[in-house]
Amino acid sequence: VIDLTQLLYDDCPNFSGAPKFKITPFCTFEQDGYTTNNICTYTHQGTHIDAKKHFYPDGYSIEQIPLTKCMGKAYKIDVTKKQKGSRIELADLLPHKDFITKGAKILLQTNWSEFLPGQEYFLDFPSITIEASFWLAKQQIDLLGMDIPSPSSFDNEVTEVHKILLGADIVIVESLTNLKEIVTPVFDLIALPLLVKGLEGCPARVVAIV
Numbered sequence: 001v002i003d004l005t006q007l008l009y010d011d012c013p014n015f016s017g018a019p020k021f022k023i024t025p026f027c028t029f030e031q032d033g034y035t036t037n038n039i040c041t042y043t044h045q046g047t048h049i050d051a052k053k054h055f056y057p058d059g060y061s062i063e064q065i066p067l068t069k070c071m072g073k074a075y076k077i078d079v080t081k082k083q084k085g086s087r088i089e090l091a092d093l094l095p096h097k098d099f100i101t102k103g104a105k106i107l108l109q110t111n112w113s114e115f116l117p118g119q120e121y122f123l124d125f126p127s128i129t130i131e132a133s134f135w136l137a138k139q140q141i142d143l144l145g146m147d148i149p150s151p152s153s154f155d156n157e158v159t160e161v162h163k164i165l166l167g168a169d170i171v172i173v174e175s176l177t178n179l180k181e182i183v184t185p186v187f188d189l190i191a192l193p194l195l196v197k198g199l200e201g202c203p204a205r206v207v208a209i210v
Helices: 090-096 130-139 158-167
Strands: 022-027 036-040 048-050 071-078 105-109 143-146 171-174 186-193 201-209
Touching (some): 048 186, 090 130, 130 158
Parallel strands (some): 143 171
Antiparallel strands (some): 048 171, 048 201
């Protein structure tokens, strides 16, 4: 089992201006004889899943995502040759088209997670083009995961890329890590968000079974 999830901890990195992850003690051994904590988190903190509601007001929310979309056989595409500010293009996907089919779960490996915990992780990461997004939508895949914090780092494209993918009912899993530890292109994937009503996104625990 390979854990593809970023570790969460007090003040762990996030996009500039986003709320910080906080753990606050509630009960303590000294005062109560046991310990509990309060967790305060941004819904798009660390490894997380985007639901359609993220960009569509009437879209499905986290608890409405069919779990069949979030688990099953998955296929990893190595795009580690992509440099800072570069594009993940349709030409990068087409050699793998036999695996990018209806219901597929696809992960894109850039190794960008190696920039963590530095703030550079959130800047100028490789981005999926609009053309590639439309093509993925046309293939009717179930899930697209990536080890970058968003499908696009370009302000003028980030909304459109999200809307293309989510509009095709593709589950987006962002900010994965450890993808280089998956040594086989095909493996079993489990990506489960917390079951919280009405959210547009939520942290998730994601693992590969090889």
